[in-house]
Amino acid sequence: MKAITLQAAGGVEQLAITDLPVPSIKDDEVLVQVRAISINPVDTKVRRRQALIQLVLQLEDHDSPKILGWDIAGIVVATGAAVTAFKKGDAVFGMVNFPGHGKAYTEYVAAPANHLAPKPTNISYEEAAAATLAALTAWQALVSYGGTKAGDKVLIHAAAGGVGHYAVQIARQLGAHVIGTSSAKHKDLVLQLGAHEHIDYQQTRFESLVADADLVVDSIETTGHLERSLQAVKPGGALISLNLLFDKNLDIAMKARTKGVFTHRMEVRSDGSAMQQIAAWLEQGKLRSHIAYRFPFEEMAAAHLQLESGRTAGKIVLTL
Incomplete structure (x- = not known):
């Protein structure tokens, strides 16, 4: 699968497009084929600083590959043995494993089922991905x-x-x-x-x-x-x-x-229950995502630079 890995702490040149195996899933996880990703200031901060790679991703220096990102929206393509809330083909969204190694900058993400919510049918994958960590x-x-x-x-x-x-x-x-x-x-x-x-x-x-x-x-x-x-x-x-x-x-x-x-x-944490309440408000039109910029997945570096400019109203999303 296509993935963007972080080679080392530093500038956007450290974001490298590569090919990785599709992840396996645990009993309480689902495998999500990602359609859209959202990025946040924490993405760029972690990218720049080794201390935050260890603190936020909860990784050691030798752990590899390092993959940023936590915000996803996509389709369930496989479910773990203990998962009953979702089935293959369900559209879902959520903030995955935050804090921790969310590994969202990939085509397929192994996500704990209790970090996700069903995507409302009346919003796009981009709008759903935006309405996660933020x-x-x-x-x-x-x-x-x-x-x-x-x-x-x-x-x-x-x-x-x-x-x-x-x-x-x-x-x-x-x-x-x-x-x-x-x-x-x-x-x-x-x-x-x-x-x-x-x-x-x-x-x-x-x-x-x-x-x-x-x-x-x-x-x-x-x-x-x-x-x-x-x-x-x-x-x-x-x-x-x-x-x-x-x-x-x-x-x-x-x-x-x-x-x-x-x-x-504030130290936001993954919470499927709150995601479900957010999903309900999105479906009811009480909440909407304002998307300022859309980038293709391959232009992650440009998306990071736009976010770091400090001149973005609303959210930045990337599509796969």
């Missing part, structure tokens, strides 16, 4: 940890981004008053997704407008931004960071504790 991150941030409920005020940063554009929709469906930050050029998209208010972060300091948020979802990778987000949370509210560890930012953690603010650094 949608799960948004879901777990807002629902599992944020406890978002009707009437809450929720501030979502990078609201036009991969995680952000799902978070806006999920928070709106949960009945929250949603405020999204982005550049001015993405204002229309953010409002179309369901935000009640938009803040152009390049023109206005958001904390000067928001000081009573029940929840802030912060995906920006700077300590200063996280501290500003804390100012936007009301006492007793919650602050979810997608990137920064609070135990490495003790000053912010202490200020949050004094303010009675719950803090959590």
Whole structure:
């Protein structure tokens, strides 16, 4: 089968198209013929750094081949002996083995059945693949940890981004008053997704407008931004960071504790149950994937470069 392996930590030149045997499956797994793959910032971060190859893929230096990726949509072509939820021919999607060695950059993926959900018939494989790691991150941030409920005020940063554009929709469906930050050029998209208010972060300091948020979802990778987000949370509210560890930012953690603010650094994990809820919302039209770029599988390097540009609204998918 066709696969893209990571030769070593580094630039996109380390992504090599090669041929590998079709993987065998365990009793609790299904073999998925992949139709579409989604990529995320974690893909490019792991590609660049040896420490993250070991931490996120959970591999040692000598383990080979190293295959990035976790987000897939495709067709079940074989099932393990213990699998009852799916059968051959079923269309499925999900985030596979995250954290861990998902091996999604391949034509066939051995996936735990409990990491997948049936693909809604009314969406494409590309739209399904997009709504995996990013949608799960948004879901777990807002629902599992944020406890978002009707009437809450929720501030979502990078609201036009991969995680952000799902978070806006999920928070709106949960009945929250949603405020999204982005550049001015993405204002229309953010409002179309369901935000009640938009803040152009390049023109206005958001904390000067928001000081009573029940929840802030912060995906920006700077300590200063996280501290500003804390100012936007009301006492007793919650602050979810997608990137920064609070135990490495003790000053912010202490200020949050004094303010009675719950803090959590998101570590999204594969969850078939949540995927099924996301699938239901996709089927009902409550949630949609905004795909900014589509690439053929062979152009994975170009897809990585586009993602690293930091100028992508929504998601990037690749098709096989």
